[in-house]
Amino acid sequence: xxxxxxxxxxxxxxxxxxxxxxxxxxxxxxxxxxxxxxxxxxxxxxxxxxxxxxxxxxxxxxxxxxxxxxxxxxxxxxxxxxxxxxxxxxxxxxxxxxxxxxxxxxxxxxxxxxxxxxxxxxxxxxxxxxx
Numbered sequence: 001x002x003x004x005x006x007x008x009x010x011x012x013x014x015x016x017x018x019x020x021x022x023x024x025x026x027x028x029x030x031x032x033x034x035x036x037x038x039x040x041x042x043x044x045x046x047x048x049x050x051x052x053x054x055x056x057x058x059x060x061x062x063x064x065x066x067x068x069x070x071x072x073x074x075x076x077x078x079x080x081x082x083x084x085x086x087x088x089x090x091x092x093x094x095x096x097x098x099x100x101x102x103x104x105x106x107x108x109x110x111x112x113x114x115x116x117x118x119x120x121x122x123x124x125x126x127x128x129x130x131x
Contacts, residue, residue: 036079037070038125043108043118050121064108064116065096072130073101079128086121093122101131 039052047060056071081104083093096107104126110117 035125040123044120067105070102075129075131083124085119
């Protein structure tokens with residue numbers, strides 16, 4: 001059995017059950033509006049991915065300091081990053097170095113004394129144009 005591709009410009013669905021009308025959405029809107037990379041990971045004890053999409057690896061640069069390396073590069077460095085942690089011990093999860101098209105470096109500091117802190121659960125997603 002051969003695998004192939006299906007090309008289309010618009011997705012169309014029938015909403016006859018609710019409204020009796022057909023609804024459509026431009027596929028470029030869907031592609032441009034989705035995260036191109038995301039991950040959940042731990043930096044406590046060992047730095048490891050829990051789950052991810054388009055993330056090739058993590059690097060432990062020290063306490064509270066993690067680099068995310070993408071499997072597929074962004075087309076430029078003008079992508080966005082949003083991240084969070086699963087505990088209230090981290091005051092700030094911030095980008096600490098100029099991102100490249102393949103690597104983003106993050107720092108987590110505690111809410112009580114601003115010291116660098118590893119966390120058992122961190123999340124991040126990146127949106128932008130892939131190369």
